[in-house]
Amino acid sequence: MARILICDDQEMMRDSLAATLAREEHDVVACGDPGVALQRVSSSRFDLLITDYRMPRMNGNELLAQVRKVRPDLPVVLMTAFGTVENAVAAMKGGAYDFIPKPFDGAQIKLVVDRAIEHGRLVNENQVLRSIVDQNAPRPLVGSGQSMEMIKAQITKVAASSATVLIRGESGTGKELVARAIHQFSPRAQKPFLAVNCAALSENLLESELFGHERGAFTGADRLRRGRFELADGGTLLLDEISEIAPSLQAKLLRVLQENQFERVGSSSTQSVDVRVVATTNRDLEQCVEEGKFRGDLFYRLNVVPIELPPLRQRSGDIPELCRHFLHQIARRTNTAYRHIEPEAIRLLQRYNWPGNVRELQNIIERAIVLETQPGVIRAQTIEPWLRVRPLPSSSDGDFSGRPLADMEKQVILTTLDQFHGHRIKTARALGIGVRTLGMKLKKWKEEGELIEA
Ligand SMILES: Nc1ncnc2c1ncn2[C@@H]1O[C@H](COP(=O)(O)OP(=O)(O)OP(=O)(O)O)[C@@H](O)[C@H]1O
Ligand SMILES: [Mg+2]
DSSP, X not given: OOEEEEEOSOHHHHHHHHHHHHHTTOEEEEESOHHHHHHHHHHSOOSEEEEESSOSSSOHHHHHHHHHHHOTTOOEEEEEETTOHHHHHHHHHTTOSEEEEESOOHHHHHHHHHHHHHHHHHHHHHHHHHHHHHHHSOOOOOOOSHHHHHHHHHHHHHHTSOOOEEEEOXXXXXXXXXXXXXXXXXXXXXXXXXXXXXXXXXXXXXXXXXXXXXXXXXXXXOSOEEOHHHHTTTSEEEEETGGGOOHHHHHHHHHHHHHSEEEOBTOOSEEEOOOEEEEEEXXXXXXXXXXXXXXXXXXXXXXXXXXXXXXXGGOGGGHHHHHHHHHXXXXXXXXXXXXXXXXXXXXXXXXXXXXXXXXXHHHHHHHHHHHOOSTTEEOHHHHXXXXXXXXXXXXXXXXXXXXXXXXXXXXXXXXXXXXXXXXHHHHHHXXXXXXXXXXXXXXXXXXXXXXXXX
């Protein structure tokens, strides 16, 4: 059963066709005016449009062209009078699914309709499949600034080997993306890529997730389960947030990395695997080692090839490219027109400090597309309220170039004030300004509501 729209200015014709198709259990809507038909297909979903060729105001081909613009995937069938082959040819060229010469009988029309509906269904399915394939397709690492170029070179180099890679970087900097790229460029690309988040599971669950268990190994283990190391055999295993792994598991992990061997939980027989491990962390692992929370020998084994992803605020030169990449991606995914981004909006984005890094940028672009009211563009004024400049965690952390002096001044003053626990005299002395000047600035920010307490 499909939803079909019929457009024909001759009432008799329209009604008899509608009745024929309704008998086939289709949901049929009929109208006599091409303008109305166009409105209907734009405002609700149909599986098929059947239209007459000769109609007042707009002929069938013109209607087809208009429909193509709003519903590129809707199959359209044209009815043409006997002998007007030229019109039929033009219709096919214009993207009609089929044409049917008048007069026709019920059996003929049913055949054409069934085929057109089936065709529409396949086109739809194809789109779903394409979006699934897209999820597995290589995702490009965007950014041609010096730091990204160096990272890409590192990826190509390490991909060829089976060396363990440790990727460091703040949240949202692209660690998983880099891990996937390493896999995709490696000789293991046709084998599985699996990921486990070490912070998300309790010690026991993580152990059986990684190494599997025998049937009866513990209460609830009612059947044998293969772990990620077995399932990823020949491929790559991403261990996310490796710093969170418990000490007992650290020992077991070290053994797989050194000997490619392990036992399933509750089993005494040894499994051998060939798995490339890529680990990520957004913590300082050396410090974890110093504090005795992370085994030193495991750290050295993981850190064979370190890759450091700099925070986005330190590579603001990549921001224009990243914006365009996300805009293209969204346009493609949602089948909508590409939106341009105002140069002024880009400048704003380049001055922001991005605590959530690339993920945050991606979210802001998606939000802007949804909320921007002006067609075709993303304006600075739309995104401006979302980019609150936050105080820097430490003054060595920021890339100060290209940001307004006033912002920087405020951040430096507030950070210093914080260092001296709010002591204004010490702060002023450290900054080389007068206490009165400092007091005036703080008062002004307070009045402007930019400062809660000072
Ligand atoms: N250089 C880049 N080019 C294109 N997209 C990127 C880039 N870096 C990150 N992204 C996108 O940003 C999002 C976050 O990246 P990813 O998940 O790899 O970050 P992560 O470092 O693993 O974050 P977390 O620490 O929170 O797990 C993803 O949607 C990813 O596709
Ligand atoms: Mg991640």
